[in-house]
Amino acid sequence: MDVLSNLALGAAVSFQPINLLYCFIGTLLGTVIGVLPGIGPLATIAMLLPITFGLSPEGSLIMLAGIYYGSQYGGSTTAILLKLPGETSSAVSTIDGYRMAQKGRAGPALAAAAIGSFFAGTVATLLIALVAKPLTLLAFNFSPAEYFSLMVVGLVCSIALASGSIVKALAMIFLGLLLSLTGTDIYTGASRFTFGVRDLYDGLEFVAIAVGLFGVSEIIRNLEGTTQIKAAVAKVGRLLPTKEDWKRMVAPILRGTAIGSFLGVLPGGGALLSSFVAYTVEKKVSRHGHEFGDGAIEGVAAPESANNAGAQTSFIPMLALGIPSNVVMALMIGALIIQGVVPGPGVIQTNPSLFWGLIVSMWVGNAMLLVLNLPLIGLWVKLLQVPYAILFPVIIAFCCVGVYSVNNSSFAVYQIALAGVLGYVLLKLECELAPFLLGFILGPMLEENFRRAMLISGGDASVFVSRPVSAVLLAVAVLVLVAVTLPAIRNRREEVFVEES
Amino acid sequence: MTANRKDLASGAIFIVFGLVYGYLSITSMPLGSATRMGPGFFPAVLSGLVTLMGLIILVRAFVVGGDTPFDAVPWRPILCLSLGTILFAAFADDLGMLPATFVTATIAALARRETKLWHAAVLGLAIAVFCSLVFTFGLGLPLPIFGSLFGY
Numbered sequence: 001m002d003v004l005s006n007l008a009l010g011a012a013v014s015f016q017p018i019n020l021l022y023c024f025i026g027t028l029l030g031t032v033i034g035v036l037p038g039i040g041p042l043a044t045i046a047m048l049l050p051i052t053f054g055l056s057p058e059g060s061l062i063m064l065a066g067i068y069y070g071s072q073y074g075g076s077t078t079a080i081l082l083k084l085p086g087e088t089s090s091a092v093s094t095i096d097g098y099r100m101a102q103k104g105r106a107g108p109a110l111a112a113a114a115i116g117s118f119f120a121g122t123v124a125t126l127l128i129a130l131v132a133k134p135l136t137l138l139a140f141n142f143s144p145a146e147y148f149s150l151m152v153v154g155l156v157c158s159i160a161l162a163s164g165s166i167v168k169a170l171a172m173i174f175l176g177l178l179l180s181l182t183g184t185d186i187y188t189g190a191s192r193f194t195f196g197v198r199d200l201y202d203g204l205e206f207v208a209i210a211v212g213l214f215g216v217s218e219i220i221r222n223l224e225g226t227t228q229i230k231a232a233v234a235k236v237g238r239l240l241p242t243k244e245d246w247k248r249m250v251a252p253i254l255r256g257t258a259i260g261s262f263l264g265v266l267p268g269g270g271a272l273l274s275s276f277v278a279y280t281v282e283k284k285v286s287r288h289g290h291e292f293g294d295g296a297i298e299g300v301a302a303p304e305s306a307n308n309a310g311a312q313t314s315f316i317p318m319l320a321l322g323i324p325s326n327v328v329m330a331l332m333i334g335a336l337i338i339q340g341v342v343p344g345p346g347v348i349q350t351n352p353s354l355f356w357g358l359i360v361s362m363w364v365g366n367a368m369l370l371v372l373n374l375p376l377i378g379l380w381v382k383l384l385q386v387p388y389a390i391l392f393p394v395i396i397a398f399c400c401v402g403v404y405s406v407n408n409s410s411f412a413v414y415q416i417a418l419a420g421v422l423g424y425v426l427l428k429l430e431c432e433l434a435p436f437l438l439g440f441i442l443g444p445m446l447e448e449n450f451r452r453a454m455l456i457s458g459g460d461a462s463v464f465v466s467r468p469v470s471a472v473l474l475a476v477a478v479l480v481l482v483a484v485t486l487p488a489i490r491n492r493r494e495e496v497f498v499e500e501s
Numbered sequence: 502m503t504a505n506r507k508d509l510a511s512g513a514i515f516i517v518f519g520l521v522y523g524y525l526s527i528t529s530m531p532l533g534s535a536t537r538m539g540p541g542f543f544p545a546v547l548s549g550l551v552t553l554m555g556l557i558i559l560v561r562a563f564v565v566g567g568d569t570p571f572d573a574v575p576w577r578p579i580l581c582l583s584l585g586t587i588l589f590a591a592f593a594d595d596l597g598m599l600p601a602t603f604v605t606a607t608i609a610a611l612a613r614r615e616t617k618l619w620h621a622a623v624l625g626l627a628i629a630v631f632c633s634l635v636f637t638f639g640l641g642l643p644l645p646i647f648g649s650l651f652g653y
Contacts (some may be wrong), residue, residue, distance in 0.1 A: 171554035459535030
């Protein structure tokens with residue numbers, strides 16, 4: 001069996017004591033920082049990125065992946081105990097999770113999240129192992145036209161996920177694409193939008209922009225009022241779910257895993273979409289549907305399984321195609337490039353131990369989370385009580401140091417301030433930032449593939465619709481775009497986001 | 502009916518970006534041909550799209566209306582956080598890790614109105630010591646604890 005021998009290779013890499021240690025440190029640090037209210041996986045990874053620079057490529061990616069699920073899981077803990085989602089993908093877990101906590105059943109809610117996540121992680125890991133190789137083979141047949149169309153699908157999907165105005169989301173995508181072109185044009189060497197600033201020849205620094213947009217602007221928003229963010233942490237109580245809980249958890253976990261595994265693969269999707277859809281579906285199909293919103297364990301188990309499965313399978317497009325499907329994956333790609341590995345379908349051939357090592361260590365990381373989280377819950381509760389007044393200066397300092405360390409240059413640090421203010425203004429004007437950032441990530445790749453496709457076709461733009469795969473992808477993009485503008489779906493979409501807030 | 506001010510403002514921002522970047526792409530970069538696209542082609546198209554979306558948002562501000570008032574601008578957090586970050590960028594190389602993180606964290610801490618100066622300074626010092634120990638000492642980040650200004 002091909003898959004088995006590959007997994008064996010992966011196991012050999014990830015069970016090396018040093019890599020186990022990196023995985024452990026990653027999940028631990030990820031959880032520690034992810035638990036802190038108001039810090040999502042993106043900020044966590046950006047802050048901890050410099051820690052991984054000195055490691056081997058395998059070690060650094062394993063540790064980053066560990067940080068990613070650790071922070072994801074830490075966010076769920078915060079959501080359940082504090083009703084403060086550290087990240088958008090655990091927003092739905094606050095609904096029933098916090099209700100359960102108020103009723104003194106925080107323990108079973110946390111256990112349901114942990115067990116569901118672990119199961120979903122295991123299934124998703126197997127899925128990645130199965131589909132990654134065929135997908136990379138498919139990717140080798142992709143021409144620039146297909147890559148272009150695939151990225152268009154990803155960008156359009158990010159609109160479907162944004163709340164609020166579709167025109168504004170589109171405008172944000174185009175603006176992100178436009179700003180990403182700052183710097184030297186790779187084909188002609190012409191400098192673009194550099195305003196004569198030498199440091200801008202290399203373009204804007206992605207990590208700085210991400211940290212500014214999502215970290216600093218969020219802090220400004222939290223500090224708007226005089227309202228003290230005083231943490232009212234719920235008591236955990238008895239941890240283990242009752243027999244009744246176990247029975248009620250099984251089906252939602254299975255459904256959540258299936259939904260998350262599928263939706264995570266979609267470009268622009270990932271954990272957020274997965275958890276929303278899983279919650280909505282579960283509410284419809286569950287026999288206990290009427291209890292939703294009032295502390296139903298299904299309302300925690302399903303979205304938590306789904307967001308973990310989605311978080312995991314969103315690695316598929318990155319590993320197989322080299323295309324980041326979301327912002328976190330873009331950071332991972334950044335880390336790979338720093339390590340000297342060019343992401344894309346070639347990695348599986350040129351660097352099988354990295355590829356399979358990462359996949360197996362995903363499972364190891366999930367197992368560690370399960371072992372780490374439930375017994376250490378008391379510690380996480382303590383962390384939750386760190387006042388925000390102490391927290392945000394730490395975040396700012398870490399962000400500055402982290403961004404500085406990406407290129408050992410202070411120029412990128414200026415960009416944090418700029419992105420922070422711009423992000424805050426746009427946020428207040430009800431413009432979503434996620435589509436902007438996805439555009440910013442995909443911009444250079446989108447342009448490169450567009451120009452290459454046009455070069456190959458001799459200037460004939462019909463190449464995008466005459467190649468079948470590309471045509472299908474573009475058709476999907478158009479369908480999604482039409483669908484989100486239809487009134488019926490638009491209302492549904494707003495409903496989903498109203499529940500969030 | 503009054504125009505929606507949030508839509509007006511965001512529409513205007515997009516239009517300004519679109520026009521400035523569009524002007525730059527057309528005037529300072531060759532557009533090239535369809536086969537061999539110049540560096541200006543893709544940015545010019547994108548600038549056009551940004552402007553177009555800005556215009557739609559602007560028109561909609563008048564048509565749909567539904568004015569929502571602006572909240573008061575939180576100048577203090579905006580200024581403190583930006584200033585803290587900018588000072589780090591400006592002086593990290595000269596000052597070194599410890600003084601730079603101290604200045605940044607202290608000023609950032611003052612973004613919260615209720616925080617007293619000496620509280621901020623103590624917190625800043627703690628963060629600076631932590632960052633120096635973890636990043637410079639522990640992880641070997643090539644930013645010395647004290648920079649060139651101190652003769653190192």
